[in-house]
Amino acid sequence: MARQTAIGGPPAESRLQCIFCHQEPHDHVCLDPDYVPEPGVNGALTAWARALRAGFSPRMLLLSLVPLLLSLLVWGGLLWAFGPALFDWLDAVFRENEWFQSGGSWLSTFGLGMLKVVVVPLVAILLLLPLMIASALLFMSIFAMPAIEKYVSRNQFPKLEQKEGGSFAGSIWMNITSVLVFALLWVCTIPLYAVPPLAVVVQAALWGWVASRVMSYDALAAHASAAERKQIMHARRWPLLGIGMASGVLGALPGIAWMGGALLAVALFPFLAILSAWLYVLIFLFTGLWYQYYCLQALDELRERRHEGEIRAL
DSSP: OOBOOTTOSSOBSSOOOOTTTSSOGGGOOOOOTTOOOSOHHHHHHHHHHHHHHHHTSHHHHHHTHHHHHHHHHHHHHHHHHHHHHHHHHHHHHHHHTTHHHHHHHHHHHTTOGGGGGGHHHHHHHHHHHHHHHHHHHHHIIIIIHHHHHHHHHHHHOTTOOOOOOOOHHHHHHHHHHHHHHHHHHHHHTGGGGGSHHHHHHHHHHHHHHHHHHHHHHHHHTTTSOHHHHHHHHHHTHHHHHHHHHHHHHHHHHHHHHHHHHHHHOGGGHHHHHHHHHHHHHHHHHHHHHHHHHHHHHHHHHHHHHHHHHHHHHO
8 A cells, every 4th residue: 555755745556765865765875955963072082092102002003003014114125225315315405505604593582593503404394294104194095094994893893894995096086186186285384383382283283184085085985885985974074073183283293303313413313213203103093093993992882873864764
């Protein structure tokens, strides 16, 4: 016998309609523009606690060795081979354009004239930092995030269906495009380091943007469909950005350590670069866990909400 659908209108013989967007609920994800997600702060804090606990597990610490060794190999080799040439080139550029004089005068106005001798190392650091961040992020996406996804899903969400809405090629593309934009914006904001508090805020914002794009994609690639991934990344964009910015504050620590060492001695430059690479890997590992827990929880809530909508449409 014919019946009315949940939203009213003409009778339907055997077809159900989603009460949110009036489509058949079994073959779509509701993309209701008025969808309001669950409160993001509590979910983000819960995911943070889970990530902190998992980050110190022996499995996760061992997992960090692969991207760490790759970072050490790449950056240790590059700095050993091209580090002196980079310093010489920057020194020549500064002398040719008389930037030592103008920069020294500017620093003297703030009582920082003694920093004139380390201007070149500091500029080199600022130029190399986005490349180090990019390489650490790429290594994490390729070698660590798939293992993190399996670890979290197996231990926390064993019943969550995998819809394989993402791909390895899609992850690489998301990494490359996001990192290129990130590096360009980083270089454009280097002058802001003249005002350190503002520079930290800008760096955290940039880090939050790139992390929310790249790690959200990787965290949802195996379990969410393409439509589910887009919906979660849109509906939860502010908590995702907040997680990235909070990690961005931690991301400032390697740069601070590197710059602080450069103020002490230029000879420490290669060693501090390697230390920075290690810190970036550990920070990205924790951030990856944080995103993984948060995104899979969001996916689980989205599917539960869709299931409730199907039941209410009966």
